[in-house]
Amino acid sequence: MHSALFVAQISEFSKDWANFLHKAKVGLRKFPNVSRLAENVWMVNLQENPAPLAHLVSAADALGVAYGILPFQHAPEWLPVDFDPKTIRVRSEET
Numbered sequence: 001m002h003s004a005l006f007v008a009q010i011s012e013f014s015k016d017w018a019n020f021l022h023k024a025k026v027g028l029r030k031f032p033n034v035s036r037l038a039e040n041v042w043m044v045n046l047q048e049n050p051a052p053l054a055h056l057v058s059a060a061d062a063l064g065v066a067y068g069i070l071p072f073q074h075a076p077e078w079l080p081v082d083f084d085p086k087t088i089r090v091r092s093e094e095t
Contacts, residue, residue, distance in 0.1 A: 001046055001071045006056045008040045009066035016063040023059040028052055043076070 011017045024042075028034050033048035044053040053069070060067045 001073060002075050003043060003045045003047070003072045004053055005037075005070040005072070006042045006044060006053060007068045007070070008056070008060055010040050011065065016065060020059055020063045020065045023063070024056060027055045027059065031055075 008020065021039075028036075028042070031049060031052040033045040034052040035043045037043055042052070042056060044050070044056075046053065057067070057069075059065075
């Protein structure tokens with residue numbers, strides 16, 4: 001497995017959510033191989049270090065925050081940040 005997407009369920013009415021975010025922020029500072037994609041979504045590169053994923057799971061379990069993990073067998077392939085289809089290399093080479 002190359003990487004994993006960790007998605008925590010947001011609970012706005014619970015102090016546990018704020019505590020989870022604080023634990024995640026403090027614990028993940030030392031790991032360069034994790035990206036926060038949204039308030040409740042992190043992408044972890046497991047090839048470099050699986051510890052950030054373990055930290056997120058541990059924090060969520062300790063505070064009763066529901067979560068899901070989406071594994072990626074290969075490196076994620078991000079599409080270009082634009083709505084112009086010519087920004088995709090294959091399509092721009094065809095024209």
